[in-house]
Amino acid sequence: MGEGSALHSFLSELSGIVWGPFLLILLVGTGVYLTLRLGFLQFRTLPYALKLAFKPSKEKKKNEKGDISHYQALTTALAATIGTGNIAGVATAVVLGGPGAVFWMWVTAVFGMATKYAEAVLAVKYRIEGKNGEMSGGPMYYLSRGLKTKWLGRPLGFLFAIFGAVAAFGIGNMVQSNSVSDVMEGTFNVSPWVTGVLLTLLAGLVLLGGIKSIGKVTAFFVPIMAIFYVIGALIILILNYNMVIPAFGTIFNDAFTASALGGGLLGTVIRYGVARGVFSNEAGLGSAPIAAAAARTDYAGRQALVSMTQVFIDTIIVCTMTGLTIVMAGQYQGGLDGADLTSTSFQIFLGDVGAYIVTIGLVFFAFSTIVGWSYYGEKCFGYLTKQRFIGAYKIVFVAFVLVGAVSQLSTVWIFADVMNGLMAFPNLIGLLLLSGVVAAETNKFLKVAKKEKQQEREQRQAG
Numbered sequence: 001m002g003e004g005s006a007l008h009s010f011l012s013e014l015s016g017i018v019w020g021p022f023l024l025i026l027l028v029g030t031g032v033y034l035t036l037r038l039g040f041l042q043f044r045t046l047p048y049a050l051k052l053a054f055k056p057s058k059e060k061k062k063n064e065k066g067d068i069s070h071y072q073a074l075t076t077a078l079a080a081t082i083g084t085g086n087i088a089g090v091a092t093a094v095v096l097g098g099p100g101a102v103f104w105m106w107v108t109a110v111f112g113m114a115t116k117y118a119e120a121v122l123a124v125k126y127r128i129e130g131k132n133g134e135m136s137g138g139p140m141y142y143l144s145r146g147l148k149t150k151w152l153g154r155p156l157g158f159l160f161a162i163f164g165a166v167a168a169f170g171i172g173n174m175v176q177s178n179s180v181s182d183v184m185e186g187t188f189n190v191s192p193w194v195t196g197v198l199l200t201l202l203a204g205l206v207l208l209g210g211i212k213s214i215g216k217v218t219a220f221f222v223p224i225m226a227i228f229y230v231i232g233a234l235i236i237l238i239l240n241y242n243m244v245i246p247a248f249g250t251i252f253n254d255a256f257t258a259s260a261l262g263g264g265l266l267g268t269v270i271r272y273g274v275a276r277g278v279f280s281n282e283a284g285l286g287s288a289p290i291a292a293a294a295a296r297t298d299y300a301g302r303q304a305l306v307s308m309t310q311v312f313i314d315t316i317i318v319c320t321m322t323g324l325t326i327v328m329a330g331q332y333q334g335g336l337d338g339a340d341l342t343s344t345s346f347q348i349f350l351g352d353v354g355a356y357i358v359t360i361g362l363v364f365f366a367f368s369t370i371v372g373w374s375y376y377g378e379k380c381f382g383y384l385t386k387q388r389f390i391g392a393y394k395i396v397f398v399a400f401v402l403v404g405a406v407s408q409l410s411t412v413w414i415f416a417d418v419m420n421g422l423m424a425f426p427n428l429i430g431l432l433l434l435s436g437v438v439a440a441e442t443n444k445f446l447k448v449a450k451k452e453k454q455q456e457r458e459q460r461q462a463g
Contacts, residue, residue, distance in 0.1 A: 007411060008410065008411045008414065011411060011414040011415055011418060012414055014418050015414050015417045015418050015421070018417075018418050018421035018422060019275055019417065019421050021271075023421055023424060023425070024271065024274045024275060024278075026424075026425075026428050027108075027112075027115075027274070027278055027283075027284045027424060027428065028107075028108060028111055028274060030115055030284060030428050030431055030432060031108075031110075031111030031112050031113075031114050031115040031283065031284070032111050033432065033435070034111075034114040034115055034117075034118050034431065034435060034438070035111055035114040037435055037438075037439055038114055038117070038118075038438070038439060038442055041114060041117060041442065042110065042113035042114050042117065042308060045305055045308075046113075046308075046309070046312065048305065048449070049305035049306060049308055049309050050309050050312075052302065052305055052306050053071060053305075053306045053309045054071065071219060071306075072216070072219045072295075084175070084176065084179050084339070084362065084365060084366055084369070085276065085279045085280035085319075086229075086280055086314065086318045086319055086322060086365060087229075087322060087339050087342045087358060087361060087362050087365065088179070088338040088339040088342065088362075089276045089279050089280050089319075090102070090105070090276065090280070090319050090322040090323050090326065090342070091322070091326055091332070091336075091337060091338050091339065091340075091341040091342045091345075092272075092276060092337055092338055093105065093272045093273055093275075093276035093277075094323065094326050094327065094332045094341075095332050095333075095336075095337045095341065096268070096272045097268050097269040097270075097271065097272030097273055098254045098268070098269050098332075099247075099250045099251045099254045099255075099323075099327045099332070100251060100252075100253070100254030100255030100256070100257070100269040100273065101255075101269050101270075101272045101273035101276065102251045102255075102273065102319070102320070102323035102324075102327070103251050103252060103254075103255035103269075103273065104255060104269060104270050104272075104273025104274055104277065105273045105274075105276060105277035105280070105315055105319055105323070106277075106315070106316065106320070107273070107274075107277075108273065108274050108277030108278060108281075108283070108315070109277055109281055109283070109311050109312070109314075109315035109316050109319075110316075112277070112278070112281055112283030112284065112311045112315070113283070113308045113311045113312060114308075115283045115284045115431065116281070116283045116288060116307055116308050116310060116311050117304045117305065117307065117308040117438075118304070118431050118434075118435065118438045119139070119283075119284075119286065119288065119289035119292070119304075119307070119427070119431065120288070120289050120292035120300070120303055120304035120306075120307035120308070121300045121301060121304040121437075121438045121441050121442065122139075122142035122146060122289065122300075122430070122431070122434055122437065122438065123137040123138055123139075123141070123142060123289030123290065123292045123293040123300075124137065124292060124293055124295070124297060124300035124303050124304070125142070125146075125300045125437065125441060126141045126142040126145045126146050127141060127293040128141060128145075130387060131387075134294075135293055135294045136293065136379055136382065136383070136387075137289065137290065137292070137293020137294070137379075138160075138164075138286065138289050138290035138293055138376075138379060138380075139157065139160045139164075139286035139289065139290075139423075139426065139427040139430055140157040140158070140160050140161040140164070140380060140383045141157065141293070141383070142289075142430060142434065143156040143157035143160060143426060143427075143430045144156075144157035144158075146430065146434050146437065147430065147433060147434070153430075156426040156429060156430060157383070157426070158384070159422075159426050160286060160380070160423060160426045160427060161380040161381075161383040161384050162380075162384065163380075163419050163422045163423040163426075164286070164287070164290075164376060164377065164379075164380035164423055165377050165380040165381040165384060165393075166419050167377075167416060167419035167420050167422075167423055168373045168374065168376055168377025168378075168380070168397065169377065169397065169400055170412055170413075170415055170416025170419055170420075171369075171373070171416035171417075171419070171420055172369060172370060172372070172373020172374065172376065172377060173370055173373060173374070173377075173397060173400050173401060173404060174400055174401075174403060174404025174407070174412050174416075175404065175412060175413050175416055176366040176367070176369045176370050176373075176404070177195075177196060177199050177366070177370065177401045177402070177404035177405040178404045178405060178407065178412075179339070179362060179366050180195055180199060180362065180363050180366045180367065180405065181195040181196060181199075181404075181405040181406065183339060183359050183362050183363065184359070184363065187355065187356070187359040188359075192405050192406045193405075193406055195405050196401065196402040196404075196405025196406050197402065199367065199370070199401050199402070199405060200398055200399070200401045200402040200405075202367065203367070203370055203371065203374070203398050203401050204398045206371050207371065207374045207375075207394055207397070207398060208394060208398075214371055214372070214374075214375055217371065222368060224364075225361065225364035225365060225368060226313070226318065228357070228360070228361060228364070229318070229321075229357065229358075229361035229364075229365075230317065230318060230321055232346065232350070232354070232357035232358075232361070233321035233322065233324075233325055233346075234321070235350070236325050236328070236346065236349040236350060236354075237321070237324060237325070239349070240328060240349060243328045244324065244328070247324050247327040247328045248324070250327055251323070251324075251327060254269065255269060255273075277315055277319075278424075279420075280314055280315050280319055281310070281311040281314040281315045283311050284424050284427065284428055284431075285420055285423050285424050285427065286423050286424065286426075286427030287373070287376050287423070288307060288310060289307070290375065290376045290379050290380075291372070291375065291376070292304070292306075292307045299441075299444070299445040299448060300441045300445070301441055301442050301444070301445025301446065301449075302445060302449075304441075304442075322342055325342070325345050325346060325349070326341060326342060326345045328345075328349075329344070329345035329348045329349065331344055331345055331348070339358065339362055342358050343355045343358040343359065346358050370401060374394070374397050374398075377393070377397060378390060378393055378394060378397075381393045
């Protein structure tokens with residue numbers, strides 16, 4: 001008991017150091033720098049990026065390489081990021097930092113879109129094709145292949161792969177299945193063992209089929225789960241429209257008050273808003289570009305614009321819905337936290353139906369995160385072992401879904417936080433050092449996109 005407590009204390013202190021002001025400044029600072037270097041790309045191209053993301057997939061072109069469509073790559077990344085952070089993470093940010101934390105989540109997302117774009121550009125440019133024809137990419141590859149100095153690139157790539165392969169078992173596996181078992185037991189009185197077995201079987205069926213199976217499942221699954229939750233929140237906002245503007249006012253006012261800005265080096269509000277924003281959309285952590293690397297695309301910039309929309313959907317849309325509902329309900333100073341606070345907030349406006357929406361949403365979100373992160377962990381592990389023992393990794397990963405569902409995981413939660421933070425450091429260094437490559441690839445693609453738009457206009461006029 002004493003050893004467990006000591007480990008918990010050590011990891012808590014380590015998490016505080018890893019996720020301290022330096023990393024938060026580095027995360028947001030990288031996004032600001034890339035935004036400036038790319039000429040505010042996320043603002044100029046968002047409508048076009050959303051069109052690319054959701055337009056029907058055409059037949060594969062001769063110059064396209066990859067395993068899954070743009071849309072499937074997007075939904076795989078969304079599956080991994082739209083998770084407990086959108087329900088429990090937003091609530092925690094509001095409790096610890098106040099309503100103004102939601103504003104700083106928005107700021108993180110706006111600049112995080114540029115970061116996510118850059119990650120995807122590099123992931124596609126430096127990906128490799130394996131013997132079985134499957135693509136592999138992500139920070140471990142663009143660090144080792146993109147940075148010319150081998151003494152820097154290879155060690156950074158190796159470190160990222162270690163952190164990613166281990167982190168997948170924490171934030172992408174056990175803490176997700178544990179969240180599902182907790183909420184199912186609390187709402188429907190279902191035994192954690194029953195939940196764990198069902199989750200394990202479902203995860204095994206999806207994961208053992210590889211990225212094409214994952215892509216098909218997430219392409220079907222993600223829109224349903226996101227729309228289900230967002231519609232519930234939208235009903236609340238529409239039925240209580242008179243409370244929406246005051247809620248926005250509370251968020252903006254709290255974001256800039258003296259009390260908010262005086263809570264430390266960055267201010268309590270800013271710190272928790274930035275930290276939870278990053279946890280939600282994972283911009284800068286280096287996870288999502290692993291999925292982007294599998295996309296069928298002819299230009300790195302094309303898939304990168306699609307990847308960029310993930311941050312917009314995750315934080316600007318889904319997290320905003322949660323944040324507004326929590327602020328409108330006004331229960332964030334009543335001792336509740338996490339999913340309980342979000343559930344209570346929904347329940348205030350919709351009765352028991354509201355609690356069911358949050359519960360079912362959390363189940364869907366957490367399961368999708370398991371599916372998405374399994375692919376991330378597999379690719380990191382494959383990089384370390386030169387693509388050997390992948391099957392064994394998948395089997396162990398699936399088994400840990402059950403372990404997470406029936407365990408007490410407070411220490412694992414903190415360990416997962418540490419691993420996620422450590423993933424970000426080598427990735428952000430790579431993004432800054434390779435920003436010139438990102439700019440060059442962007443300019444090349446935007447010229448192509450401009451010609452394509454002109455051709456489309458001419459075809460419409462002729463038709």
